[in-house]
Each structure stands twice: as structure tokens, then as C-alpha cells.
Amino acid sequence: MGSNGGFTVLVKQREVVAAVLPMQEHWLPMSNLDLLLPPLDVGVFFCYKKEPIKIKANEDCRVAILRKALAQALISFYAFAGEVVENGLGEPEVLCNNRGVDFIHACADVELKNVDLHHPYDSVHGKFVPFKNQGVLCIQVH
Structure with a gap:
């Protein structure tokens, strides 16, 4: 394949995964460094050796496990389940x-x-x- 990326990616399912436990809504200010630098979106791409999948249910099971693990991880890393919004002074903060x-x-x-x-x-x-539409984090599994 050339650098044109001549392949397609089919989206099977799209959803929003939140932390499994409720949390108190609060604001986190950005650091001075965050306020000085232009906003960046960092994409991370992990590759793993593909194991043979004998039936489709195994793939769906793996995706369900990842979804459940994400919901658990967001309890501790709650800021990733928020969104960047402007405060009253027009500065970005994490809600x-x-x-x-x-x-x-x-x-x-x-x-x-x-x-x-x-x-x-x-x-x-x-x-x-994937392109991040809103929120702090977007995850795509294949």
C-alpha cells in the first residue's frame, strides 16, 4: 500500500463508556504549562500479535472485556471521563x-x-x- 492509506475501516459499534461508580462533579484547572502551549491531541496506536479467532463470539467477548476494564479504570482516572470547557475567564479547564x-x-x-x-x-x-469529537479521550479497538 502507498502512503494514501488505501484501506477501509468499518465501525461496528460506537458508544460512550463512563466510570462504573458515580462521582461528584468538579473542575480541575489546567497547569501553567497547559495554558502556555497550544492544545494538542495525542494519538496512540498499539499493535498486538493477532491470535486466530475461531468464532466471532471470541472477538465480541474481548471487546466487552476491554469496555468493562475501561469503565473500572475511569474510577481512578476520572479526569479522562470529563471534558475540556472554558471557565468564566475563558481559560480551558477539565470538567x-x-x-x-x-x-x-x-x-x-x-x-x-x-x-x-x-x-x-x-x-x-x-x-x-479516530478523530476525537468531544471529551478528553477516544478509544478505538479492532
Whole structure:
């Protein structure tokens, strides 16, 4: 494949996963460094050796386990379940409101060896690393 990312990613399911325990809504101010630098969205792309899946239920089970683990992890890392909003002074702050994390289950019609990882903005971004619409974090599993 060339750097054009000539493959498709099919979204099977899209949902929002929140922490399993309720939490008190509160605000977290940004640090001085956060306020000085322009906002960044960092995409992380992990690859694992694919094990043969004999039946579709195994894949669905793995996705369900990841979804449940995320809901548990958001108890301790509650800021990731919030959203960045402006305070009264127009500065960004994290509103810890358990809005949740966008969780996308998708599949691609390409083998990893055919993905041009030398040009990730052309091949990976927006396909394996989804665009974040709102919230602090967005996760996509394949």
C-alpha cells in the first residue's frame, strides 16, 4: 500500500463508556504549562500479535472485556471521563462530570504489514486513531 492509506475501516459499534461508580462533579484547572502551549491531541496506536479467532463470539467477548476494564479504570482516572470547557475567564479547564469516553469497535480490511507506518498522518490517523469529537479521550479497538 502507498502512503494514501488505501484501506477501509468499518465501525461496528460506537458508544460512550463512563466510570462504573458515580462521582461528584468538579473542575480541575489546567497547569501553567497547559495554558502556555497550544492544545494538542495525542494519538496512540498499539499493535498486538493477532491470535486466530475461531468464532466471532471470541472477538465480541474481548471487546466487552476491554469496555468493562475501561469503565473500572475511569474510577481512578476520572479526569479522562470529563471534558475540556472554558471557565468564566475563558481559560480551558477539565470538567470532571463522568461524561465518559468515546469507545469505538471497528475492523480494518488490511494486514498490518501493508500499512504505511512511515506516513502515519496519511495511513493511520483517522482510521486506526479516530478523530476525537468531544471529551478528553477516544478509544478505538479492532
